[in-house]
Amino acid sequence: MSVPPGAEPTLWDLHRAVSQLREDLRGDLAQLAARLDHVVTENVYRADQRVIEQRIGQVEAGLSACGASTSRWSSAVRSSAGRARRRRLRSAVW
Numbered sequence: 001m002s003v004p005p006g007a008e009p010t011l012w013d014l015h016r017a018v019s020q021l022r023e024d025l026r027g028d029l030a031q032l033a034a035r036l037d038h039v040v041t042e043n044v045y046r047a048d049q050r051v052i053e054q055r056i057g058q059v060e061a062g063l064s065a066c067g068a069s070t071s072r073w074s075s076a077v078r079s080s081a082g083r084a085r086r087r088r089l090r091s092a093v094w
Helices: 011-036 042-093
Strands: none
Touching: none
């Protein structure tokens, strides 16, 4: 059924349009509520960042301690390798 160009919508047409808008709005609000379930507050975010920074500091400290012990170990290996080289040289000469 065609509607003349100047005709105003009926009450039924307005009711259907408002009902459709309500359904759309409910769907949009449901999506927004689902997204908000995954959002954290700024305080929680900052606390989490502080914990991460502490962990990074601990890892860095562990790595630097490991690097210091590694350099001591490598110097010990070098000195023992030097002693072994000198022993071989002495045994070859004598």
